[in-house]
Amino acid sequence: MIPVVALVGRPNVGKSTLFNRLTRSRLALVDDQPGVTRDRLYAEVVRGSRKFLLIDTGGLSESDDPLISAVRDQVLQALAEASSVVFVVDSRDGLTAADLQIAADLRKEGAVVQVAVNKAEGVDHSLATSEFAELSIGQAFAISAKTGQGVENLLENIFTHAPESLDTESVMAGSRIAVVGRPNVGKSTLVNCLAGEDRVIVADYPGTTRDSIPVTIERDDSRLTLIDTAGVRRKARVRETLEKFSVVKTLQALASAEVAVLMLDAQAGILDQDTAIAGLALQGGRSIVLAINKWDGLDRSERNRIRREIDRRFDFLPNHEEVFISALHGSGMGELLKAVRSTQASAMKEMGTVELNRILSRALEHHSPPMSQNRTIKPKYAHQGGRNPPTVVLHGNSLDKLPASYLRYLSRFIARSFKMTGTQVRFELKKSDNPYNPTPDKRAGRRPTRRS
Numbered sequence: 001m002i003p004v005v006a007l008v009g010r011p012n013v014g015k016s017t018l019f020n021r022l023t024r025s026r027l028a029l030v031d032d033q034p035g036v037t038r039d040r041l042y043a044e045v046v047r048g049s050r051k052f053l054l055i056d057t058g059g060l061s062e063s064d065d066p067l068i069s070a071v072r073d074q075v076l077q078a079l080a081e082a083s084s085v086v087f088v089v090d091s092r093d094g095l096t097a098a099d100l101q102i103a104a105d106l107r108k109e110g111a112v113v114q115v116a117v118n119k120a121e122g123v124d125h126s127l128a129t130s131e132f133a134e135l136s137i138g139q140a141f142a143i144s145a146k147t148g149q150g151v152e153n154l155l156e157n158i159f160t161h162a163p164e165s166l167d168t169e170s171v172m173a174g175s176r177i178a179v180v181g182r183p184n185v186g187k188s189t190l191v192n193c194l195a196g197e198d199r200v201i202v203a204d205y206p207g208t209t210r211d212s213i214p215v216t217i218e219r220d221d222s223r224l225t226l227i228d229t230a231g232v233r234r235k236a237r238v239r240e241t242l243e244k245f246s247v248v249k250t251l252q253a254l255a256s257a258e259v260a261v262l263m264l265d266a267q268a269g270i271l272d273q274d275t276a277i278a279g280l281a282l283q284g285g286r287s288i289v290l291a292i293n294k295w296d297g298l299d300r301s302e303r304n305r306i307r308r309e310i311d312r313r314f315d316f317l318p319n320h321e322e323v324f325i326s327a328l329h330g331s332g333m334g335e336l337l338k339a340v341r342s343t344q345a346s347a348m349k350e351m352g353t354v355e356l357n358r359i360l361s362r363a364l365e366h367h368s369p370p371m372s373q374n375r376t377i378k379p380k381y382a383h384q385g386g387r388n389p390p391t392v393v394l395h396g397n398s399l400d401k402l403p404a405s406y407l408r409y410l411s412r413f414i415a416r417s418f419k420m421t422g423t424q425v426r427f428e429l430k431k432s433d434n435p436y437n438p439t440p441d442k443r444a445g446r447r448p449t450r451r452s
Contacts, residue, residue: 013093028041391428
């Protein structure tokens with residue numbers, strides 16, 4: 001088993017900055033505003049052959065606010081999973097009553113604790129840590145998560161106390177599925193339902209999820225990493241810098257995924273923002289599954305109306321799966337996972353060159369390319385150039401004159417012929433000689449020149 005290490009502490013002491021420093025990533029959203037991190041965020045820390053799983057957690061504070069209580073529950077779950085804890089404190093604030101309370105709680109847990117005295121850049125280490133000796137909970141290390149000062153010493157101590165990992169496979173491996181949509185359509189509820197636990201915080205008001213949270217699940221001997229993302233509102237409504245960063249994280253999650261599950265709220269209806277998000281996913285080359293949530297609360301006439309609205313609004317999408325679900329009650333989960341696997345297989349489709357050119361010939365016969373300057377534009381041959389998204393390299397003359405509408409026709413014809421779902425075939429257009437005719441000089445009545 002891979003050792004698990006949890007970062008805990010008050011809000012705004014630098015846990016997420018330290019998380020990014022240790023994982024050598026920008027996975028955690030960082031802002032000067034306290035309380036940015038709410039859910040548990042996991043990532044591996046690897047140094048040579050040594051590694052552990054690091055958990056970033058929300059800030060611990062005393063409050064009757066239901067959201068703060070939910071954050072505390074997330075921290076307690078992280079502590080239950082962890083074999084050791086890094087307690088992050090702020091050297092500039094000094095020792096606070098909240099720090100003493102957290103230390104008392106950690107003693108009850110009985111975990112191995114290291115104290116990271118953060119924001120200690122330019123300060124003598126002994127002076128920075130002396131005040132926190134009162135915690136009497138573990139060795140203190142003066143660090144600066146922002147600059148990296150003292151972090152390697154802390155890391156070495158973590159490795160010293162962490163049991164050696166016997167796993168060679170990444171625990172974060174698996175097909176990546178981005179769950180996207182407008183705020184409050186049920187993305188986090190869906191992730192929790194599939195995970196079988198309260199893995200991410202769910203609240204009745206929009207904007208609860210700020211970061212992109214990967215959650216790994218196993219189904220039918222396969223591993224999927226679901227990425228819960230922040231809701232994407234219309235650009236005109238996004239004013240706060242933090243929300244802008246959240247949208248950027250959502251777009252990054254889309255870029256790293258193989259499939260996008262676009263969640264729609266059946267009770268709220270289909271809005272322009274839903275189609276805009278679908279367009280973003282399609283533009284990014286992601287295969288798409290539509291998950292229509294809150295379906296259980298609609299009568300037959302309302303369901304028929306929503307179906308017609310989906311057909312009308314999403315007619316620009318390639319042939320795709322539509323799954324009607326209730327994330328709250330767990331209905332439709334099996335159908336959704338089946339649709340995700342089918343769509344993922346389409347995104348990673350292997351298109352043989354012989355079969356691809358046979359399909360291309362049929363497409364050209366069925367619908368000839370348009371004329372350009374009284375000459376027919378005719379693609380000569382094709383081969384696969386990539387996957388996720390499936391990419392076809394198309395060779396011929398004057399291909400740059402092909403209109404976008406004809407390329408869309410070819411894309412749909414090829415996707416349908418290879419039985420792809422939710423996936424748009426992309427093209428790379430190249431003007432080149434046909435490799436199946438290696439002696440073009442013969443057409444000019446000359447023998448090819450041999451070169452040594």
